[in-house]
Amino acid sequence: MNGIHDMGGMQDMGQIQREENEPVFHQPWEGRVFAMNRALVAWRKWNIDAGRYGIELLPPADYLRMSYYEKWLTRNLDLLVKSGLVTQEEIESGEPAPGSQRAIPPLTAASVPAMAGLRGNFMRPDAEATARFELGQQVRARNINPVGHTRLPRYARGKKGLVVRCHGIFVFPDTNAHFLGEQPQHLYSVRFAARELWGEDASPRDSVNIDMWDSYLDHA
């Protein structure tokens, strides 16, 4: 989706606002939203790509206005209802539906250190796929404009680059976000010269590396 989230290359967003000694969470509720998100992901009702797409679905004005964790909160309310974990009525009343069964949380305090620590939740899919490209090859990013989720940023579409790293096989977000399957495929780091992306005014030395799935690329 050509949404507001796809910001690479925009120039009117103002100065970068830095904060000295910034706390991890500015308000206690932000930490609760962060933690609830992690705990809810453990239900495996949605995946990381669906989660990102949920934020992309926010209306552009809200996306720019809301703080980071307010976006997460809004997205999670939406995913909770869509996934059936919670009903809209329950969110509105703040109470479980009369007679509903109490569930057992999949994430307990005891399992938090393992999750936050050495065991990650996004593993490479155990799958085979053929790599269409190899290190050092010239490629061109496809010019696609899907209305759903994609991780091919607009500023790279149609541009020519060089495969500088092969990352192995990863889940394809464009389908996974819509629960249409993982479509495991090779992922590459592709180097685009700054001048290829931004024209002759850009530095002749500089470049942008973008992680690109096999399906995003053509031979060039």
Place this chain on the structure above:
Amino acid sequence: MSAHDHHHDHQVVPSDPALRTKALESLLVEKGLVDRAALDALVDAYENKIGPRNGARVVARAWVDPAYKERLLDNASAAIAELGYGGAQGEHMVVLENTPSVHNLVVCTLCSCYPWPILGLPPVWYKSAPYRSRSVIDPRGVLREFGLELSQDVEVRVSDSTAEVRYLVLPERPAGTENMTEEELAALVTRDSMIGVAKVPPPRGGRA
């Protein structure tokens, strides 16, 4: 029916995110969907245990141990796991080495991807529209805003984290640190230098 709806409208959907969060947490706990103690443990982990000091230890080790540095550049996830770090949002790590001629800078233009296990949760500016939008088109201007002016001879490489690979910049070891211990070096390493928006400052009293 409408009276019923009205009653609900007043009771819920408070616009204040703090109130909405509190209401949601009670509901999820009541329904058994989340465990309150697990939420406490998660907040504690990211507030107190997981942060840029982890990354600083990785960088300091690479500075003092050439064999470790080689392993780090070759297979970052494994080398970082040697120091006990890994986990959510750090499963597939790549380390980018800054040198006198190449400067790496990391951004996520599409959202806010960041290597949590070694840098903690990202600062607000990293997730903000100004940084995400401009880093790819004007990295030198962005670096200037952070107080870093790079010569035109230096190659600036921006990495846009569009996938599940997470990037850590291995900054240059500053001059004047030859006699410092690994621990002292780790104390010098800043979060910003591991994102690539700054260099590691020389030790106080020393000169770069």
